[in-house]
Amino acid sequence: AQKVTQAQTEISVVEKxxxxxxxxxxxxxxxxxxxxxxxxPSGELVFLIRRNSFDEQNEISGRYSWxxxxxxxxxxxxxxxxxxxxxxxxxxxxxxAGYSTLTFGKGxxxxxxx
Amino acid sequence: DADVTQTPRNRITKTGKRxxxxxxxxxxxxxxxxxxxxxxLGLRLIYYSxxxxxxxxxxxxxxxSVSRQAQAKFSLSLESAIPNxxxxxxxxxxxxxxxxxxxxxxxxxxxxx
Numbered sequence: 001a002q003k004v005t006q007a008q009t010e011i012s013v014v015e016k017x018x019x020x021x022x023x024x025x026x027x028x029x030x031x032x033x034x035x036x037x038x039x040x041p042s043g044e045l046v047f048l049i050r051r052n053s054f055d056e057q058n059e060i061s062g063r064y065s066w067x068x069x070x071x072x073x074x075x076x077x078x079x080x081x082x083x084x085x086x087x088x089x090x091x092x093x094x095x096x097a098g099y100s101t102l103t104f105g106k107g108x109x110x111x112x113x114x
Numbered sequence: 115d116a117d118v119t120q121t122p123r124n125r126i127t128k129t130g131k132r133x134x135x136x137x138x139x140x141x142x143x144x145x146x147x148x149x150x151x152x153x154x155l156g157l158r159l160i161y162y163s164x165x166x167x168x169x170x171x172x173x174x175x176x177x178x179s180v181s182r183q184a185q186a187k188f189s190l191s192l193e194s195a196i197p198n199x200x201x202x203x204x205x206x207x208x209x210x211x212x213x214x215x216x217x218x219x220x221x222x223x224x225x226x227x
Contacts, residue, residue, distance in 0.1 A: 009154070035215065045157075045204060045218040091156060099174065100145055100164070100208055101218060104156040 002027045004094050006105035006112045013082050014113050021077040023092030034068065034075045039089040039107070041078035048090075051075065082112045097102075117141045118219035120205050126225045133192040135222050137205030145208040146188040147216065148172075148180060150201040157204065163188055195226040 003026040013019045025034065036048040049059065051068050059066045063080045079086050089109045093102040118139045127133050137146065144165050149157040149172075159172030161180040169180060177199060181189045194197055205219040 037218075043202065043223075044220050047215055047217060050215050100216075101147070101159055101162060102157075104158075106154060106156040 002029075002032075002094050002103045004092050004103055004105035005089075006092055006108050008108045009106070010109045010111070012111045012113065015083060016081050017093075018078060018080050018111075019082050019110065019112075021079075021090050021092075021110065023075045023077065023105060025075065025092070025094045026071050027073075027094060027096055029096040033095045033096070033097075035092065035093040035102065036066070036075075036077050037091045039091065045091070048077075064075070072099055082110075083112055084112050086110060087112045118205060118207055118217055120203075120219040121220050122222060123220065124223045126227065127195055128227050129196055131195050133195050133224065133225075135190045135192075135203055135205075135224070137188045137190070137219055139186050139207045139219075141209070142185075143207040143209045143214075143217075143218065144185065145216075146182070147206040147208070148178075148188070148190045149204045149206065150174065150199075151204060151221075152201050157170050160190065160203075191212075192224075192226075195224075197226045200224060200226045 005020045005024045032053045034051045036044045065078045067076045091107045092105045096100050121136045147162040148160040151157045156220045158174050162170050166182050179191045203222045206216040208214050208216045
C-alpha cells in the first residue's frame with residue numbers, strides 16, 4: 001500500500017528565511033508520480049509540481065525548488081527567501097502507475113512572519 | 115470562469131438531512147474525484163469516476179453516494195448526514211493521459227449540527 005508521510009505538522013519562520021518541507025513516501029511500484037499542492041488560507045488547493053519516478057532531476061521554479069531522491073524515498077520542497085504570502089498548508093501526494101487516485105500526506109502548515 | 119466549480123460553497127445542515135454537493139467542470143476531463151479534508155488528516159478519497167459509466171469507492175465511501183450525470187458533472191450525496199461528516203469537501207478532475215494532474219475545485223464547507 002502506498003503511504004505519504006509529512007513529519008512536520010507546523011513550521012514557523014521569519015520572512016526571508018529559507019525553509020524545507022519534508023516528504024517521505026512508500027510504494028511498491030517502480031513507476032509512480034509525486035505531487036506538491038499548496039492550500040492558502042482561502043482554502044483552495046493549488047497544484048505546484050508533478051514529478052515521475054524516472055525523473056530524478058531537481059527542479060527550480062523561482063523561489064521554489066524540489067529535491068527528489070529515490071534512494072531515500074523523499075521528495076522535499078524548499079522555499080528560498082520565504083515571504084508572508086507563502087504562508088499556507090502544503091501537501092505532498094503520491095499516485096501509483098495504473099491508478100489515478102492520489103494518496104496525500106497530512107500536510108505541513110507553514111507560517112511566515114514579517 | 116473557473117474550470118472546476120462546486121456548489122454550494124458553504125452549507126449548514128442538521129443531523130439526518132439529505133445533502134447533495136455538486137461539481138461541474140469545463141476542462142473536458144473524463145476523470146472526476148471527491149475528497150474530504152479534516153484538520154490534521156489531509157485529504158481522503160471518497161469516490162471516483164473514470165467516465166460516465168464508471169463509479170468506484172475510495173478509502174472512506176461509507177455514508178456517501180455519488181452520481182455521474184454527465185462527463186462534466188459529478189455529485190456527492192449524504193443520504194442521512196451525521197456530525198462527523200462535517201468537513202471540507204473537494205471535487206477534482208483529471209484528463210486521461212500520462213502527464214495529467216488532478217485539478218481541484220474551490221471546496222464546499224459542510225457543517226452538520
